[in-house]
Amino acid sequence: MRESATNTDNARTISLQRAEELKRDAERYLLNAANIYTSIDNHLAVEQRKESILDLLNGSEEDWQDWKWQMRNRIKDAALLGRILGLSQTEVKQINRVGRFYRWAISPYYLSLMEANYHTSPIYRQAVPDILELIPGGTPDPMQEERTSPAARITRRYPDRLIINVTNQCAMFCRHCQRRRNIGEYDVHAATGEINEALEYIAANHEIRDVLITGGDALLLSDAKLEWILSTLKRIPHVEIVRLGTRTPVTLPQRITPELCNILQAYPPIYLNTQFNHPLEISNESKLACDRLVSAGVILGNQSVLLRGINDDAVIIRKLNQELLKIRVRPYYLFQVKEVSGTGHWRCRLEKGMQFMEEMRGHTSGLAVPTYIINAPRGKGKIPLMPGYIIAHEKKDYFLRTWEGEVIQITDDL
Numbered sequence: 001m002r003e004s005a006t007n008t009d010n011a012r013t014i015s016l017q018r019a020e021e022l023k024r025d026a027e028r029y030l031l032n033a034a035n036i037y038t039s040i041d042n043h044l045a046v047e048q049r050k051e052s053i054l055d056l057l058n059g060s061e062e063d064w065q066d067w068k069w070q071m072r073n074r075i076k077d078a079a080l081l082g083r084i085l086g087l088s089q090t091e092v093k094q095i096n097r098v099g100r101f102y103r104w105a106i107s108p109y110y111l112s113l114m115e116a117n118y119h120t121s122p123i124y125r126q127a128v129p130d131i132l133e134l135i136p137g138g139t140p141d142p143m144q145e146e147r148t149s150p151a152a153r154i155t156r157r158y159p160d161r162l163i164i165n166v167t168n169q170c171a172m173f174c175r176h177c178q179r180r181r182n183i184g185e186y187d188v189h190a191a192t193g194e195i196n197e198a199l200e201y202i203a204a205n206h207e208i209r210d211v212l213i214t215g216g217d218a219l220l221l222s223d224a225k226l227e228w229i230l231s232t233l234k235r236i237p238h239v240e241i242v243r244l245g246t247r248t249p250v251t252l253p254q255r256i257t258p259e260l261c262n263i264l265q266a267y268p269p270i271y272l273n274t275q276f277n278h279p280l281e282i283s284n285e286s287k288l289a290c291d292r293l294v295s296a297g298v299i300l301g302n303q304s305v306l307l308r309g310i311n312d313d314a315v316i317i318r319k320l321n322q323e324l325l326k327i328r329v330r331p332y333y334l335f336q337v338k339e340v341s342g343t344g345h346w347r348c349r350l351e352k353g354m355q356f357m358e359e360m361r362g363h364t365s366g367l368a369v370p371t372y373i374i375n376a377p378r379g380k381g382k383i384p385l386m387p388g389y390i391i392a393h394e395k396k397d398y399f400l401r402t403w404e405g406e407v408i409q410i411t412d413d414l
């Protein structure tokens with residue numbers, strides 16, 4: 001009786017000591033993350049910038065909420081951007097020079113997230129042409145998507161799923177875009193005939209159970225065109241799930257209207273993958289867009305890109321993924337930048353990406369940990385990269401590493 005009481009006391013003491021250790025681990029992160037903000041934290045400054053952009057563009061609050069107004073008023077004139085941000089003549093010239101090679105455009109909404117010290121702003125750097133894009137290197141299509149297209153608009157790289165590319169249009173053309181070759185000089189939606197050919201290919205191939213509609217940005221199609229695609233896919237019995245690839249929750253949350261949500265709700269199951277790359281992209285507006293999508297039964301995921309100088313930092317990446325869970329977006333992938341022309345300056349060392357995985361696993365919710373992916377060249381597919389948890393392995397003996405770096409031995413005697 002007495003002995004078991006002592007044991008309990010002892011167990012409690014050990015547990016309390018362990019809890020202190022864990023608390024210190026969490027507190028180290030909290031200290032480092034204390035000065036990383038979202039645009040929900042910064043909403044007053046965001047609203048101020050919104051008012052001044054509306055003034056300059058002669059727009060009303062109602063215009064701001066209208067995604068078509070946002071699209072029509074995308075900023076794509078360097079002199080205008082210069083006036084809004086107070087850029088120098090040299091900067092304006094450089095934007096024009098790079099813009100002749102790679103088109104750019106920024107929705108007024110996305111611009112409103114841009115902080116005053118724009119040179120280092122993750123928003124500015126993702127959206128505004130940079131002279132570094134002219135550094136030679138890479139190729140326009142390292143994935144050879146053109147060679148994995150068995151029908152118009154389709155990329156097929158895997159046994160049971162494929163992509164339909166429905167447009168080259170975006171609310172903002174990411175400077176790290178992997179499909180820059182398609183962006184061209186004008187917005188072009190796929191011709192109805194081509195989408196029809198893609199849908200017929202899917203109907204004729206019974207093993208295709210997962211169809212990913214992307215672009216460009218899938219949600220820049222009109223409601224009517226989207227509904228036509230979704231209803232056609234719904235009538236193909238072997239298509240089990242549909243995915244949408246869109247950055248609109250980040251760059252144009254006004255696109256997520258109640259009318260659009262009514263359409264999406266009618267064709268479940270729909271999985272939507274978006275691309276938040278930095279906590280500053282999480283705003284009240286993007287949260288509202290995600291809330292509406294979740295209410296419509298859409299399942300939200302995030303595909304970040306690991307970008308040098310934007311999110312190549314263990315604390316920023318962890319904060320981003322934790323903040324995404326708060327708005328009900330589940331981190332899915334973290335992508336290594338591909339060898340696409342004009343994007344070399346974004347690439348990080350693979351070791352760094354794996355280090356970020358290491359610093360998340362165990363330290364934070366498994367739900368917050370995406371899979372780090374590098375794409376094999378020539379369309380050979382996604383490869384997951386992980387820190388090594390198997391230290392050594394001989395016959396039935398495994399030496400494994402815990403999330404804290406302790407080596408343990410397991411015998412696999414089955």
Ligand SMILES: *Cc1c(COP(=O)(O)O)cnc(C)c1O
Pocket residue numbers: 155156157158161162163212382
């Ligand atoms: C990324 C990709 C997919 C989807 O891959 P998942 O790992 O299932 O998310 C499908 N087709 C192509 C061509 C892709 O590049």
